Amino acid sequence: MDVNEVIRVRRSIRKYKVKRIEEEKFFRVLEAGRLSPSAANKQPWHFIVITDHEIRRKMKEVYGRSWFYEAPVIIVVCVDPKIAGVRDGENFWKVDGAIAMQSMVLQATEEGLGTCWIGAFHEAVVRKILEIPPHIRVLVMTPLGYPDEVKEKVTKRKKMEEIIHKNKW
Numbered sequence: 001m002d003v004n005e006v007i008r009v010r011r012s013i014r015k016y017k018v019k020r021i022e023e024e025k026f027f028r029v030l031e032a033g034r035l036s037p038s039a040a041n042k043q044p045w046h047f048i049v050i051t052d053h054e055i056r057r058k059m060k061e062v063y064g065r066s067w068f069y070e071a072p073v074i075i076v077v078c079v080d081p082k083i084a085g086v087r088d089g090e091n092f093w094k095v096d097g098a099i100a101m102q103s104m105v106l107q108a109t110e111e112g113l114g115t116c117w118i119g120a121f122h123e124a125v126v127r128k129i130l131e132i133p134p135h136i137r138v139l140v141m142t143p144l145g146y147p148d149e150v151k152e153k154v155t156k157r158k159k160m161e162e163i164i165h166k167n168k169w
Contacts, residue, residue, distance in 0.1 A: 006109045008154070013114025016071040016145035025111040026073070029144065032107035033077070036100040039085025039092035045100045048076040048130055058129045063121045063141070071143030076126065077101045078136045097139035105142065114147035 001009070033047055050056055051073055059069045068074070077097050084093035105115045118141040126138045 001110055003106070006106050010106065010109040011114075011151035011155070012116040013143075013145075013147045013149060013151070014065070014067045014116055015147065015149040016067060016114060016143060017148040019072065019146045021072060021113065021145065025113065026144075028111060029075075029104050029107045029113065032103040033100040036096075036103040038096040038099065039087070042083050042085045042096070044080045044084040044093055045097050046078045046080070046136065047100075047104075048078060048132075050074040050076065050130075055129065059126075061122070062125050062129065063118055068116070068118060068141075068143050071145045073144040074141060075104065075144055076130065076141045077139045078132060079139050080136055082135055093137065094139060101140050101142065108144060112146065113144055115142040115144055117142060 030047060030049070033045065034043075036045075038044065050059065056069050056071075056074055059074060060066075063069070077100060079093040079097040081091055081093040084091050084096055086092065101117070105117070108115045119139075121138075121141065123138045126132065126141075127134075132138060
């Protein structure tokens with residue numbers, strides 16, 4: 001697929017097959033995150049890859065949907081705000097982490113894998129389960145696996161004239 005097609009067909013997947021992800025596909029997903037741009041090229045991210053069944057089960061405490069913790073893999077994007085780029089008092093750790101996650105989500109789509117952004121979770125519980133150092137922030141998570149559902153290829157979006165402003169607002 002070209003990048004436009006990947007963006008068009010990407011959907012939030014909430015049902016996964018019990019099927020192992022090939023190592024080369026998995027590597028390309030993580031590599032997409034690693035190669036993502038960041039403010040001042042600080043690359044403040046860390047990716048926790050959860051494949052262990054028991055740890056995935058514990059993640060039920062963080063986000064209780066079975067499709068999340070029963071997926072073959074969970075990727076947790078963490079960021080170190082202390083090393084993130086800062087400009088005009090604005091720390092870009094959230095932006096940097098979100099870009100890395102989006103790169104992984106798009107690469108996963110290209111690989112035929114499904115994902116679903118999870119941003120509403122109990123950070124303190126994630127920290128405890130995954131033994132995350134106190135200075136690291138947990139930004140976003142996604143299950144990763146082969147989709148076991150088919151979603152519409154097109155979802156409703158706003159019209160271009162509703163969101164584009166030429167030269168001025």
